[in-house]
Amino acid sequence: MEAHSSEVFVIGLTVFFLACIIGYYVVWSVTPALHSPLMGVTNAISSVIIVGAILAAGPQGFDTSKIFGLIGVVLASVNIFGGFLVTYRMLSMFKKKTKKTREKK
Amino acid sequence: MVAILYLISALLFILALRGLSHPESSRMGNIFGIIGMIIAVFTTLMFKSVFSYYEIGAAILIGGAIGSFIALRIEMTALPQLVAAFHSLVGLAAVFVAAAAFYDPVAFSIGKVGSIKTASLVEMSIGTFIGAITFSGSVLAFGKLQGTISGKPLVFKFQHFINALIFLLIIFLIILFVVNQSPTIFWTIVVVSILLGFLVVIPIGGADMPVVVSMLNSYSGWAACGIGFTLSNNLLIITGALVGASGAILSYIMSKGMNRSIINVVLGGFGGEQDSSSSKDNSDKIVKQGNAEDAAYIMKNADSVIIVPGYGMAVAQAQHALREMGDILKKEGIEVRYAIHPVAGRMPGHMNVLLAEANVPYEEVLELDEINHDFPMTEVSFVIGANDVTNPAAKTDESSPIFGMPILDVEKSQSVLFVKRSMATGYSGVDNELFYRDNTTMLFGDAKKMCEDIVKSLSA
Numbered sequence: 001m002e003a004h005s006s007e008v009f010v011i012g013l014t015v016f017f018l019a020c021i022i023g024y025y026v027v028w029s030v031t032p033a034l035h036s037p038l039m040g041v042t043n044a045i046s047s048v049i050i051v052g053a054i055l056a057a058g059p060q061g062f063d064t065s066k067i068f069g070l071i072g073v074v075l076a077s078v079n080i081f082g083g084f085l086v087t088y089r090m091l092s093m094f095k096k097k098t099k100k101t102r103e104k105k
Numbered sequence: 106m107v108a109i110l111y112l113i114s115a116l117l118f119i120l121a122l123r124g125l126s127h128p129e130s131s132r133m134g135n136i137f138g139i140i141g142m143i144i145a146v147f148t149t150l151m152f153k154s155v156f157s158y159y160e161i162g163a164a165i166l167i168g169g170a171i172g173s174f175i176a177l178r179i180e181m182t183a184l185p186q187l188v189a190a191f192h193s194l195v196g197l198a199a200v201f202v203a204a205a206a207f208y209d210p211v212a213f214s215i216g217k218v219g220s221i222k223t224a225s226l227v228e229m230s231i232g233t234f235i236g237a238i239t240f241s242g243s244v245l246a247f248g249k250l251q252g253t254i255s256g257k258p259l260v261f262k263f264q265h266f267i268n269a270l271i272f273l274l275i276i277f278l279i280i281l282f283v284v285n286q287s288p289t290i291f292w293t294i295v296v297v298s299i300l301l302g303f304l305v306v307i308p309i310g311g312a313d314m315p316v317v318v319s320m321l322n323s324y325s326g327w328a329a330c331g332i333g334f335t336l337s338n339n340l341l342i343i344t345g346a347l348v349g350a351s352g353a354i355l356s357y358i359m360s361k362g363m364n365r366s367i368i369n370v371v372l373g374g375f376g377g378e379q380d381s382s383s384s385k386d387n388s389d390k391i392v393k394q395g396n397a398e399d400a401a402y403i404m405k406n407a408d409s410v411i412i413v414p415g416y417g418m419a420v421a422q423a424q425h426a427l428r429e430m431g432d433i434l435k436k437e438g439i440e441v442r443y444a445i446h447p448v449a450g451r452m453p454g455h456m457n458v459l460l461a462e463a464n465v466p467y468e469e470v471l472e473l474d475e476i477n478h479d480f481p482m483t484e485v486s487f488v489i490g491a492n493d494v495t496n497p498a499a500k501t502d503e504s505s506p507i508f509g510m511p512i513l514d515v516e517k518s519q520s521v522l523f524v525k526r527s528m529a530t531g532y533s534g535v536d537n538e539l540f541y542r543d544n545t546t547m548l549f550g551d552a553k554k555m556c557e558d559i560v561k562s563l564s565a
Contacts, residue, residue: 006224008337009224009334011339012333012334012337012339012342015339015342015343016330016334016342016343016346017346019115019342019343019344019345019346019347019350020346020349020350022119022347023122023346023347023348023349023350023351024350024354026119026122026123026347027122027347027350027351027354027355028354029123029126030122030125030126031125031126031127031128032358032445032447032453032454032457032472033128033445033454033457033467033470033472034125034128034131034454034457035355035358035452035453035454035457036184036450036452036453036454036455036457036458037125037131037135037454037458038122038125038351038355038453038454039188039318039319039322039351039352039355039452039453039454040188041121041122041125041134041135041138042122042322042326042347042348042351042352043188043191043192043195043322043325043348044138044142045118045121045138045141045142045344045347045348046195046325046326046328046329046344046345046348047142047194047195047198048114048118048142048145048329048340048341048344049195049198049199049202049328049329049332049341050145050146050149050198051145051146051149051336051338051340051341052202052205052206052213052332052335052336052338052341053198053201053202053205054146054149054150054152054155054161055149055152055154055155055212055213055336056202056205056206056209056212056213057155057157057160057161057164057205058152058154058155058156058157058161058212059154059155059156059157059209059212060156060157063208063209064205064208064209065204065205065206065208065209065212066157066160066205066209068201068202068204068205068208069201069202069205070160070161070164071201072198072201072202072205073161073164073165073168074164074165074167074168074171075168075194075195075197075198075201076168076194076195076198077164077165077166077167077168077169077171077172078168078169078171078172078175078191078194079168079172079191079194079195079198080142080168080169080172081168081169081170081172081173081176082171082172082173082175082176082187082191083172083176083191084135084138084139084142085172085173085176085177086176086179086184086187087135087138088132088135089176089177090181090184090458090461091128091131091132091135092132093458093461093462094128094131094461094467095128096128096129096466096467
């Protein structure tokens with residue numbers, strides 16, 4: 001990751017726009033019935049910010065930055081566990097309840 | 106190696122969202138998401154600069170325990186509040202990570218204290234700004250959804266002007282911060298952004314909450330993105346962009362469901378206000394009232410029934426009794442289906458979850474455009490806890506505040522049963538002419554009690 005800083009930024013920007021486009025198509029394909037679980041999952045994965053918090057909490061010793069990092073880890077963990085679990089709960093309700101014979105109109 | 110592992114984790118997140126295209130693939134999707142997160146966390150723990158495994162492990166355990174406890178105990182009706190609360194945590198976490206990066210730039214290789222790279226400073230302050238807004242906005246949205254704070258929109262003079270001024274102030278502060286890298290300025294940005302977050306959500310009313318919750322979902326993604334740029338971390342950028350896009354699309358769908366532009370919602374002042382002036386001209390008209398036995402009789406003699414649930418049904422916790430009613434009707438050989446309006450709950454897809462919780466098979470639950478053309482062929486529409494989303498004025502009355510909103514065409518079915526507590530208007534404050542039609546029967550009472558009574562009459 002040691003590259004010229006403006007180069008790094010452009011790479012980041014490229015990744016960002018491509019990810020937005022992927023996000024656009026993937027999210028439109030989500031069935032409206034599952035929009036609540038979608039919010040649950042996105043909430044959980046946005047807590048991947050924990051990566052930054054771990055880096056801040058990583059070094060030895062105790063300083064301001066480390067405390068902030070640890071708080072960040074706690075907050076993000078609440079979300080990760082909470083988000084995935086609540087999504088799991090929601091999705092398990094959407095199991096098929098009728099028999100496989102689905103009458104078509 | 107790290108980059109590859111992060112890439113795998115990002116791909117797994119994309120698959121997690123992709124899985125939600127169908128209920129059957131969705132559970133696998135959730136598992137992909139969990140695996141992606143585990144990979145991301147362990148990859149980061151393997152960094153040479155990371156030593157304090159015990160502290161981090163303890164922090165994860167504490168957070169995980171709290172999160173699991175809440176997620177396992179929460180009632181599905183309270184889902185919107187929960188999501189709002191979770192969004193606020195993402196926002197706050199973003200602020201803390203940005204602060205950590207500011208105090209210890211070496212750990213993130215973005216420079217040294219006092220001489221952090223300019224680009225990193227800009228990205229850091231933008232991440233902080235969005236994170237702080239997400240935090241305070243979500244806290245307020247949580248309060249409004251929970252009922253601790255009045256759901257009424259609070260509108261005051263020069264509101265938008267003040268917000269615009271504060272926004273300009275933040276831009277100025279960011280420039281100042283980039284120049285002098287002062288901790289005081291950093292925390293000023295945090296405080297002022299928190300204030301702006303409150304001010305942005307304050308004027309938005311209860312009925313607009315689906316849009317607000319989606320919008321905050323989007324913000325939490327952009328905040329993660331901002332931090333991703335600060336740390337030059339592609340995983341954070343990708344995930345943030347996915348979440349941001351998802352929230353933005355949901356906001357778009359929700360505001361379209363109310364026929365309002367996102368800007369209109371953000372500017373606020375709609376919903377929660379009961380404007381009585383528009384309902385005067387209908388006060389002398391006659392409504393046909395019925396009771397549970399009448400409703401049971403009408404439905405028993407029909408071939409097809411479409412149930413239109415609204416938020417009122419969720420408030421009354423009537424979903425189980427309603428499903429029981431549907432089951433009995435199905436046993437009689439009557440076709441029973443559910444019609445869901447996009448803004449039927451307090452967050453996108455909320456009503457679907459509530460019905461699924463009550464064991465309604467998801468194949469029987471249809472979206473507006475899937476079922477709307479079936480109303481003319483339907484004998485009975487059973488509207489429970491919904492109002493505005495069935496109001497034909499949205500199609501005919503140009504002066505109506507809900508004009509242009511897509512509605513469920515219940516008026517086209519042969520008869521309409523309306524379960525309502527009283528004649529009060531819906532969130533929009535508009536009277537519903539459907540109440541006064543000949544083929545409409547009003548069933549006054551609590552939604553849950555009414556369903557239970559109908560079940561009794563049906564089984565008798």
